[in-house]
Amino acid sequence: MRYAVRRLLAVIPVLLVLVTIVFLVMRWLPGSPASSLAAAGAGSSSTSQITASEAQIQAALGLNRPVLAQYGRFLWRLAHLDLGTSFFGDNSVLSLLGQALPATIELTIAAMLLAALIGSVPGVLAAWRKDSPLDVVIRSCATVSFSLPWFALGVLGIVIFGVQLKLLPTIGRLPSSLNYAPTTGFVLIDAIVQDRPALLGPWLQHLVLPATTLALSMAGYITRTVRAAVLEVRGEEFVRTARMKGLTERAIIARHVLRNASLPIVTVLGLQFGSLLGGALITEVVFSYPGVGDLLVNAVLERDYPVVQGAALAVAALYTLVNVGVDLLYLVLDPRLRKGVA
Amino acid sequence: MSAATADEVILDVRDLKVGFTVRAGRLPAVDGVDLTLRRGETLALVGESGSGKSALAMALVGLNRGPRTEIAGTADFHGENLLTARESRLRRIRGARIAVVFQDALAALNPLQRAGGQVVEMIRTHHQVPRAEAWRQTARLFGDVGIASPERSVRAYPHELSGGMRQRVMIALGLANNPEILIADEPTTALDVTIQAQVLQVLRDLQRDHGTAVILITHDLGVVAGVADRIAVMYAGRVVETGTREQVLFRPRHPYTRGLLASVPSLTGPVTGRLTAIGGSALTGVDRPPGCAFAPRCDLAGAGCSAPVPLLRRGTESGHLDACVAGGQP
Ligand SMILES: Nc1ncnc2c1ncn2[C@@H]1O[C@H](COP(=O)(O)OP(=O)(O)OP(=O)(O)O)[C@@H](O)[C@H]1O
Ligand SMILES: [Mg+2]
Numbered sequence: 001m002r003y004a005v006r007r008l009l010a011v012i013p014v015l016l017v018l019v020t021i022v023f024l025v026m027r028w029l030p031g032s033p034a035s036s037l038a039a040a041g042a043g044s045s046s047t048s049q050i051t052a053s054e055a056q057i058q059a060a061l062g063l064n065r066p067v068l069a070q071y072g073r074f075l076w077r078l079a080h081l082d083l084g085t086s087f088f089g090d091n092s093v094l095s096l097l098g099q100a101l102p103a104t105i106e107l108t109i110a111a112m113l114l115a116a117l118i119g120s121v122p123g124v125l126a127a128w129r130k131d132s133p134l135d136v137v138i139r140s141c142a143t144v145s146f147s148l149p150w151f152a153l154g155v156l157g158i159v160i161f162g163v164q165l166k167l168l169p170t171i172g173r174l175p176s177s178l179n180y181a182p183t184t185g186f187v188l189i190d191a192i193v194q195d196r197p198a199l200l201g202p203w204l205q206h207l208v209l210p211a212t213t214l215a216l217s218m219a220g221y222i223t224r225t226v227r228a229a230v231l232e233v234r235g236e237e238f239v240r241t242a243r244m245k246g247l248t249e250r251a252i253i254a255r256h257v258l259r260n261a262s263l264p265i266v267t268v269l270g271l272q273f274g275s276l277l278g279g280a281l282i283t284e285v286v287f288s289y290p291g292v293g294d295l296l297v298n299a300v301l302e303r304d305y306p307v308v309q310g311a312a313l314a315v316a317a318l319y320t321l322v323n324v325g326v327d328l329l330y331l332v333l334d335p336r337l338r339k340g341v342a
Numbered sequence: 343m344s345a346a347t348a349d350e351v352i353l354d355v356r357d358l359k360v361g362f363t364v365r366a367g368r369l370p371a372v373d374g375v376d377l378t379l380r381r382g383e384t385l386a387l388v389g390e391s392g393s394g395k396s397a398l399a400m401a402l403v404g405l406n407r408g409p410r411t412e413i414a415g416t417a418d419f420h421g422e423n424l425l426t427a428r429e430s431r432l433r434r435i436r437g438a439r440i441a442v443v444f445q446d447a448l449a450a451l452n453p454l455q456r457a458g459g460q461v462v463e464m465i466r467t468h469h470q471v472p473r474a475e476a477w478r479q480t481a482r483l484f485g486d487v488g489i490a491s492p493e494r495s496v497r498a499y500p501h502e503l504s505g506g507m508r509q510r511v512m513i514a515l516g517l518a519n520n521p522e523i524l525i526a527d528e529p530t531t532a533l534d535v536t537i538q539a540q541v542l543q544v545l546r547d548l549q550r551d552h553g554t555a556v557i558l559i560t561h562d563l564g565v566v567a568g569v570a571d572r573i574a575v576m577y578a579g580r581v582v583e584t585g586t587r588e589q590v591l592f593r594p595r596h597p598y599t600r601g602l603l604a605s606v607p608s609l610t611g612p613v614t615g616r617l618t619a620i621g622g623s624a625l626t627g628v629d630r631p632p633g634c635a636f637a638p639r640c641d642l643a644g645a646g647c648s649a650p651v652p653l654l655r656r657g658t659e660s661g662h663l664d665a666c667v668a669g670g671q672p
Pocket of ligand 2: 396527
């Protein structure tokens with residue numbers, strides 16, 4: 001328990017470093033926010049008018065103050081969860097993230113679960129039938145899957161299932177006709193809280209293509225990891241003990257091998273989460289899925305700095321928290337750690 | 343148990359061979375071994391590292407079967423040949439009627455499973471017992487093998503127990519289903535001497551109470567002297583001498599056995615000088631010259647030793663056999 005608390009506290013300095021990096025990057029980015037904002041609002045006005053309004057905007061945003069003062073104000077607001085307001089449309093960044101983040105988390109978790117399913121079953125089979133034709137086939141498929149352009153295949157999926165077969169919706173998260181009003185932002189939870197089971201069908205239909213695309217991009221890697229982990233554990237002496245007990249192969253795999261192999265597998269999955277999150281951001285753009293990636297790309301195109309900054313912070317924080325989650329999961333999985341670190 | 347059944351042979355091993363395919367060729371780890379095990383007795387299998395003791399024992403319960411293992415011979419267990427029995431059949435024998443206690447309990451126990459849970463699993467694999475009842479049996483068993491506060495220890499994870507306690511868990515596991523045969527593969531080698539003696543005592547007491555036959559594998563003659571009824575001495579995959587404890591320990595015939603005994607001072611009377619270790623090292627390679635495998639290290643080796651493989655032959659006492667061409671005489 002003390003370890004868990006310590007691990008959670010250790011997040012604070014990490015987040016502080018991340019926040020600082022985001023702050024600096026935003027300041028050093030070419031083209032000041034004020035200039036793009038002034039240009040955007042300018043329409044057909046002259047260059048001198050733009051320069052004048054740029055100075056006004058800079059003063060309004062506090063961008064003419066010393067960097068340290070800006071940094072202090074930035075941290076102060078962050079501590080109050082004040083991420084500023086979008087340059088366009090007066091939405092607070094926090095409320096924009098409040099809508100986008102749950103969508104991204106949903107997509108990532110769905111993809112992770114799907115990838116774990118698609119990836120681990122062949123991984124176990126390949127390890128159990130090591131060097132058999134089955135193993136060779138599975139290993140080749142896993143290797144090939146690394147070199148496939150999954151996001152191009154995502155587009156192919158849109159064309160086949162969405163446009164040609166008209167089986168699945170290809171953009172968005174929920175049809176607007178459903179008038180979804182988020183409570184938590186997570187559709188699955190809201191469907192229960194708001195007692196609207198009708199939300200679930202359309203939600204899943206929208207989730208299938210992006211989640212599958214994302215999952216397939218990672219499944220091969222999981223297959224390789226699971227195979228290696230199972231092979232390693234299979235050689236352990238306690239597996240021989242399990243066999244000595246007279247257990248069936250299936251019981252040996254389920255109760256002894258997989259349980260122990262889950263430790264290295266969780267490690268790798270945790271490390272992979274970063275690239276999965278990155279993949280989710282791209283997938284969202286391909287499928288116009290209203291998550292943080294979609295928000296981020298649009299904000300970058302519009303030079304909507306507060307939103308870019310807020311989205312970057314959110315992604316960084318999510319990534320950090322997942323790593324903490326993985327560490328805490330170890331405590332659940334491995335009793336040796338519980339004792340050792342307490 | 344009546345006197346009639348006390349002498350009953352429950353395991354009869356004939357010409358057992360275990361060969362491993364290794365890079366250099368085929369390694370004859372066990373090279374034609376005959377053994378008999380009677381109900382309730384302790385048979386010690388003695389020999390130095392690499393002599394094939396574990397390979398033999400694992401072959402009996404089918405734990406080293408695989409594409410790289412070649413097993414031949416017979417091991418008659420109640421009229422059934424264990425060496426050719428189907429895996430599904432062996433599964434019903436393993437853990438229930440023949441169990442194994444492994445050397446390194448820390449490695450042999452699942453680190454993520456509670457000590458008691460591992461025994462419960464063993465019980466419930468072979469008996470339809472409610473979970474709670476299996477846990478009660480396990481706690482009782484933990485008490486029997488001398489584990490302190492068994493009620494609490496059953497819930498401990500292996501790493502939370504001391505080495506001696508872990509080995510007792512291993513023994514409890516082996517005895518959980520009251521097997522006819524317990525194969526103990528160096529059950530005390532990982533422990534320090536005092537704990538070793540305690541654990542052996544536990545094993546011996548329980549064996550007596552339950553009438554379990556034990557195949558005790560060890561390279562420690564001190565252990566053998568304390569607990570064995572009969573002894574088989576293995577060298578390079580073969581049994582070179584076998585007999586009762588008294589015959590082998592006090593009237594050894596084979597030069598290898600004598601060499602082993604000479605290196606254990608307390609057995610051969612008062613310590614008179616420095617220990618005599620046997621010079622040279624055992625043949626463990628793929629290529630074995632014909633004749634006695636011990637000849638290259640034997641003081642008594644003569645011309646007769648390089649001819650065909652010497653067989654176990656009867657000495658002057660019944661049941662005492664050895665495989666020395668020279669009859670142990672210079
Ligand atoms: N699975 C295997 N594959 C290849 N060779 C093996 C295998 N198991 C054992 N061997 C070899 O067979 C020989 C006998 O090994 P075994 O484990 O039976 O010896 P042992 O008498 O039990 O020795 P120790 O006292 O060290 O346990 C050794 O040379 C060993 O290297
Ligand atoms: Mg061994």
